[in-house]
Structure formats: C-alpha cells, structure tokens
Amino acid sequence: MSRLDPDRRLVATAPPYGHYGFRKGQRFHFLNVLEELDQPGEWFLDRARGILYFWPPGPLASDNVVLSLLDQPLIRLGDASHVVIQGLELTATRGNGVEISGGTNVRIQGCRLRNLGNGGVTITG
Incomplete structure (x- = not known):
C-alpha cells in the first residue's frame, strides 16, 4: 500500500x-x-x-524464540547425483527446506523438516 x-x-x-x-x-x-x-x-x-x-x-513452552531471516533454502542441490541426506533436522528458514534441481538418485531419508516458510522439499528438472 x-x-x-x-x-x-x-x-x-x-x-x-x-x-x-x-x-x-x-x-x-x-x-x-x-x-x-x-x-x-x-x-x-x-x-x-x-x-x-x-x-x-x-x-509458550519456554522463553526461547527462534526468528529466521534466511529466505533461501537450507540445502540446495543443482545437477547432483547419488546424494543421500540422512538424519538431519532442517528448521527455521523463510524459504524451502531443500531444493533439488536436476540430477538423479537423490534421497532424503530420516530427516525432520519443520518451521519452514515455504515447502519442505521442492524438486524440479
């Protein structure tokens, strides 16, 4: 306005x-x-x-507050292949948790994605 x-x-x-x-x-x-x-x-x-x-x-359960100013993904993969992202907690971004563009055989397993401003995982290409 x-x-x-x-x-x-x-x-x-x-x-x-x-x-x-x-x-x-x-x-x-x-x-x-x-x-x-x-x-x-x-x-x-x-x-x-x-x-x-x-x-x-x-x-509130505690007085601990997390405020993220990050507007990018926490992890970004471009044309990467044979990658395993395992056992991570991905939290506190205004963007996506993980962005994957291109590549083959990429796995995300056993991860916890929370408090994200956009999507958890986005895949293109």
Whole structure:
C-alpha cells in the first residue's frame, strides 16, 4: 500500500500488485499491519524500528524464540547425483527446506523438516 485516504475510501497500491488485479466489490485483506493484530497466532514486523510484535497461538513452552531471516533454502542441490541426506533436522528458514534441481538418485531419508516458510522439499528438472 502506498497511500490510504479514509475520507475518499481509497487505497492506493504499490508493487508488487498481486496476481489477479482488483475489481469493484472484491474482498481484500492487509498483511503486516499492526492494527490488524487482533487474535492469537498473528504477528506484525515493524521493519523501521526492528520490532516484532507477536501474539502466540497459545502458552509458550519456554522463553526461547527462534526468528529466521534466511529466505533461501537450507540445502540446495543443482545437477547432483547419488546424494543421500540422512538424519538431519532442517528448521527455521523463510524459504524451502531443500531444493533439488536436476540430477538423479537423490534421497532424503530420516530427516525432520519443520518451521519452514515455504515447502519442505521442492524438486524440479
């Protein structure tokens, strides 16, 4: 959003605009707006101040919080063959856990993938 004019009931958007465009009467929702933080499980990141506001979905088991800024996969394989990834815990990225592109005979076994922002394992090629 680049501008909000409540008097004219106007919201001006800024890139990226989205995939589907806008039509009169269409529903919408805002992302990362402090005023929308109104129920457990929601959060707001104030990038300018470097503050994360977080309403946990329930009681926290400990005071240990992990916040990942990584937006890349934890493991990326390109045209690799005969690879075994075994017995690892892959956690805390905003991207995919593992990305595999090309190659043959790649196995992921006995691994635990959790707290990922995207897919666990993506395979292309």
